[in-house]
Amino acid sequence: MPIGIITNVCAIFFGGIVGALTGKRMSQRLKDGLNMSFGICSMCMGIYAIAPLKNLAAVIFAVIIGTGIGLLCHLGTAINHGAAAMQRFISRFVKAPATFEKQAFEQTMVTVIVLFCASGTGIYGTLTEGMNGDATILISKSILDFFAAVIFGANLGLVVSLIAVPQLIILTALFLIAHLVFPLTTPDMILDFKAVGGILMVASGFRIIAVKMFPTADMIPMMVVIMPISWLWMNFVLPLL
Template identity: 25%
Template structure:
């Protein structure tokens, strides 16, 4: 659990540092860095998606997962939670508070790394989560300079999400076969690409509603095939 806590703390710490240091960083630099990060996120998404060996499964996972997520209203729920935090922290009508919270939350919790990392940590290997902590610290710092305190509570989301998989590691680990990991990573990478498109302001995809798609490869390889 220590590595899960480290990941959550570094995420919030990066956001706090970004918030307090943003006045010393000219806006043109933060925008330039944000553009580079957006580009790298897009490349990450494409690189992971093309590793799939079953594109039909990826498509089916995205369609089914999106239908379930839209029915549940995951992104709307996250928005409501963000609005609640905004009011509690006295941020008034700052719409960037919610946008930053939702975007960074999705960016840091989706994908195989956020699932496999806690599972590996439960089995004694913290390396993957420590690597993810460094990535999350960097992205949180940039988002903190751009969106303010709205991204600080993302550490809470990380702790709850990854802590869940850590506690269920004994049940999840037997299911994480190479096929499941590969296709789960491809599905998560499609979501990462969706985030990049939103970061470029080319689309307004409700990427949080895609999250149930991550469970479809597990169901497919263990209950269908």
């Protein structure tokens, strides 16, 4: 049973409800302060995942090559288009709050959908749980997502809770794919995979606190290429060194 996925989906669903019910009582200072803490927590989770890496050179290759692939394929743009399509579907059932202009509401909704359904941390955590059953990353992310959903729910209303539905579908699909990949991996490959995911979480942390807007969506392919690069490095390059 994907405990991490269930926990993450429930965190967003109930966080959106809590935010919608208590939003008027939350000051902007509180929202901004919590957002900064989300960023530092994401970076701490990333550093924790990077530390046990096995092949630093392979990880560096994967980060550069994977990010290059994402940028060349305009993956970030494609993800935003997909989120926009989800937003249009959801907006059929829920109207923008009176305090929001329609365009601003739609843009904010796209941002929230990408954050919850296609973030690097979520994809990394789901693949990790699917491969070895470790739900730690997703459970930790769920804590952050709950409070993020509260803040977004305070601004956007109950519509934030509905994002839990597409998120459940996307993360479950990734979980099942990871089950197929895991038999092809080795323990060292898993450590390198976790390190790449950790780098993505550090980059996400910088984005959250608006220090540097790393192209995290375009960086997602590095979690795919790290497996073959790590295998090639250990089997063909290391024996020559």
